[in-house]
Amino acid sequence: MPIPEADIINVDLPPLTPGENFYLPEVFKGLGTTLKHMVGSAGKWLGGGQRLKTMEYPEVRREDIPLEQGGAHIPNFRGVHRLNRDEDGRVRCVACFMCSTACPAHCIHIEGAAAPWDDREKYPVKFDLDELRCIFCGMCEEACPVDAIELTYAYDIVGLSRQEMIFDKEKLLAVYDATVERKPM
Ligand code: SF4
Ligand code: SF4
Incomplete structure (x- = not known):
């Protein structure tokens, strides 16, 4: 689905200050930040008291999301969406438009039609979500009356174009198939 021209927002870059135009102060500022982190990481490593957060991604993946902070479990990570299936493998969504109405970013587009099944009136013929x-924010899953849309723990979604990042119904159902073992919070 091509993005309508009216939905594309062009953002102008803010003008550079004289200091930023000179570049060198910013370069030294950046080097200072790097040095600060280097010293901090080395201190933790030498002290042995704290586990380093860096890892060899993508060979090593972070599976302990949601992160623990100060020993407390924070079960609120929100990653890529999925459209859930019901017990019969059908899309659970009943095309009620509650999620798209609640979405503050207007990134859900649904086309509903009469359902070919007896247990519901409507189902989504099209369901596009612009990732x-x-x-x-999670408002869509909060709004859904039938737990059809959820945000998963999957965080490494990539695409080579904007179009690729617009997930259609099949792609959202495929995310469900790939993440069905893990119930999002
Ligand atoms: S999480 Fe859901 S409601 Fe929030 S912006 Fe994304 S699609 Fe919209
Ligand atoms: S995902 Fe849920 S809220 Fe959105 S249209 Fe389908 S049933 Fe309604």
Whole structure:
């Protein structure tokens, strides 16, 4: 689905200050930040008291999301969406438009039609979700009356174009198939 021209927002870059135009102060500022982190990491490593957060991604993946902070479990990570299936493998969504109405980023587009099944009136013929426009607020899953849309723990979604990042119904159902073992919070 091509993005309508009216939905594309062009953002102008803010003008550089004289200091930024000179570049060198910013370069030294950046080097200072790097040095600060280097010293901090080396201190932790030498002290042995704290586990380093860096890892060899993608060979090593972070599976302990949600992160623990100060020993407390924080079960609120919100990653890529999935459209859930019901017990019969059908899309659970009943095309009620509650999620798209609640979405503050207007990134869900649904086309509903009469359901071919007796147990519901409607189902989504089309269900597109723009993952680049989404702000991962979780309002859609809060609004859904039938637990059809959820945000998973999957965090490494990539695409080579904007179009690729617009997840259609099949792609969202495929995310469900790939993440069905893990119930999002
Ligand atoms: S997480 Fe928020 S912004 Fe993203 S689709 Fe859901 S309601 Fe919209
Ligand atoms: S995902 Fe849920 S809230 Fe959104 S249209 Fe489908 S049933 Fe309604």
